[in-house]
Amino acid sequence: xxxxxxxxxxxxxxxxxxxxxxxxxxxxxxxxxxxxxxxxxxxxxxxxxxxxxxxxxxxxxxxxxxxxxxxxxxxxxxxxxxxxxxxxxxxxxxxxxxxxxxxxxxxxxxxxxxxxxxxxxxxxxxxxxxxxxxxxxxxxxxxxxxxxxxxxxxxxxxxxxxxxxxxxxxxxxxxxxxxxxxxxxxxxxxxxxxxxxxxxxx
Numbered sequence: 001x002x003x004x005x006x007x008x009x010x011x012x013x014x015x016x017x018x019x020x021x022x023x024x025x026x027x028x029x030x031x032x033x034x035x036x037x038x039x040x041x042x043x044x045x046x047x048x049x050x051x052x053x054x055x056x057x058x059x060x061x062x063x064x065x066x067x068x069x070x071x072x073x074x075x076x077x078x079x080x081x082x083x084x085x086x087x088x089x090x091x092x093x094x095x096x097x098x099x100x101x102x103x104x105x106x107x108x109x110x111x112x113x114x115x116x117x118x119x120x121x122x123x124x125x126x127x128x129x130x131x132x133x134x135x136x137x138x139x140x141x142x143x144x145x146x147x148x149x150x151x152x153x154x155x156x157x158x159x160x161x162x163x164x165x166x167x168x169x170x171x172x173x174x175x176x177x178x179x180x181x182x183x184x185x186x187x188x189x190x191x192x193x194x195x196x197x198x199x200x201x202x
Contacts, residue, residue, distance in 0.1 A: 048164035051179060052154075053186045055170040060190045063149060063197040067142045074138065078131045085124055093117055153193055 058064050096113050099105045105113070158166055166185075 048162075049167065050163055050165075050183045050185045051167040051169055052189055053170065053184065054168050056186050057150070057190055057193075058146070060187070060194075061146070061150075061197075062194045064142075064146045067146065071135070071138060071142055075135055078135065082128055082131070085127070089117075089120060089124055092120075149197075150189075150193065153196060154189065157189065157192065 096110075096117060100110050154166055157163075
């Protein structure tokens with residue numbers, strides 16, 4: 001029995017789920033701490049061109065945080081389930097090997113049980129891959145919902161404040177190299193988005 005193959009598959013599924021969560025939330029990057037005091041003002045920025053820090057926006061957007069919390073809970077359930085199934089499988093393999101070593105089963109019985117364990121291992125690997133795909137799909141749907149909500153809000157926001165262009169930047173790719181803080185509308189947008197989301201929750 002190649003127990004290591006199953007364990008690697010399980011760990012891979014868990015790791016990918018965790019990486020998706022970490023990548024799209026900015027956890028551990030210090031982005032939340034980088035919010036400047038001058039950006040916390042609710043005064044609307046002046047000028048035809050403004051920008052938004054997407055990493056900061058996501059870290060403060062309640063809708064995204066709630067969806068992320070739901071996905072984290074599902075990922076934890078999958079992790080626990082995979083660990084439970086993996087431990088049960090390893091236990092059965094150990095019991096089988098002990099019976100073979102002690103000569104407690106016939107060669108025919110050993111062959112039958114070995115085939116059953118091999119089939120079970122394959123099922124567990126397929127199950128782990130299936131859960132990995134499901135978490136990836138749910139993560140993509142979550143991001144699509146958040147992006148759609150932000151775009152819908154900004155479409156009206158741009159017209160309302162007569163902006164010609166709204167740019168974005170984050171901690172990894174700097175579309176904006178340098179700009180005056182007065183053009184940063186991140187926290188204004190966050191406040192508006194959270195107000196809209198609060199209405200839907202009610």
